[in-house]
Amino acid sequence: xxxxxxxxxxxxxxxxxxxxxxxxxxxxxxxxxxxxxxxxxxxxxxxxxxxxxxxxxxxxxxxxxxxxxxxxxxxxxxxxxxxxxxxxxxxxxxxxxxxxxxxxxxxxxxxxxxxxx
Amino acid sequence: xxxxxxxxxxxxxxxxxxxxxxxxxxxxxxxxxxxxxxxxxxxxxxxxxxxxxxxxxxxxxxxxxxxxxxxxxxxxxxxxxxxxxxxxxxxxxxxxxxxxxxxxxxxxxxxxxxx
Numbered sequence: 001x002x003x004x005x006x007x008x009x010x011x012x013x014x015x016x017x018x019x020x021x022x023x024x025x026x027x028x029x030x031x032x033x034x035x036x037x038x039x040x041x042x043x044x045x046x047x048x049x050x051x052x053x054x055x056x057x058x059x060x061x062x063x064x065x066x067x068x069x070x071x072x073x074x075x076x077x078x079x080x081x082x083x084x085x086x087x088x089x090x091x092x093x094x095x096x097x098x099x100x101x102x103x104x105x106x107x108x109x110x111x112x113x114x115x116x117x
Numbered sequence: 118x119x120x121x122x123x124x125x126x127x128x129x130x131x132x133x134x135x136x137x138x139x140x141x142x143x144x145x146x147x148x149x150x151x152x153x154x155x156x157x158x159x160x161x162x163x164x165x166x167x168x169x170x171x172x173x174x175x176x177x178x179x180x181x182x183x184x185x186x187x188x189x190x191x192x193x194x195x196x197x198x199x200x201x202x203x204x205x206x207x208x209x210x211x212x213x214x215x216x217x218x219x220x221x222x223x224x225x226x227x228x229x230x231x232x
Binding site: 004009032034036041042043044045046049051090094095096103104105106107108109110 | 121157162207220224225226
């Protein structure tokens with residue numbers, strides 16, 4: 001079965017410090033991996049995705065994520081955190097199959113990022 | 118704004134009421150989705166529509182009834198709900214649900230409270 005694990009309910013980081021939000025996944029075959037961010041009272045907003053190619057993916061607002069196939073991980077990173085980065089972050093996986101049918105997206109439980117001024 | 122609009126933003130209803138959630142997308146997408154978001158749980162996919170045809174029904178109780186009259190509009194009709202149905206209901210759209218590498222565009226959600 002397809003699954004996503006975000007082991008940390010909350011991550012606290014001081015403004016200006018690097019941040020990492022962890023994600024591991026399980027899927028049959030090759031994965032497509034996504035990060036979404038949810039600000040208070042808003043829906044989820046796409047940050048970045050890994051499809052193929054370079055393992056380091058760059059996305060919106062200075063975020064990047066590293067795909068590690070051997071560790072089945074896709075951790076979200078940013079070199080220098082901003083207070084405005086405080087939000088709920090969701091990792092998601094989808095199987096890279098081409099059967100023509102619907103391929104379900106599986107989301108993690110979310111990690112709350114708190115950036116402390 | 119993501120181009121996906123949901124109304125109402127907040128809804129309080131009793132267990133015997135009937136209400137509907139509305140979603141509208143202005144992106145020209147062919148696929149629309151309903152998700153349920155509860156605290157500390159993964160997003161739960163409820164329904165998927167592609168070109169107004171339901172392609173996924175994720176074992177959702179019959180008290181939730183979706184309707185997709187055209188590719189721009191999606192409704193979720195609610196009746197005889199239970200308190201455990203209280204959650205944030207999110208609508209999303211994508212260009213083509215068959216493409217696994219596509220991102221989803223989400224609305225801001227309807228916060229539903231069932232008393």
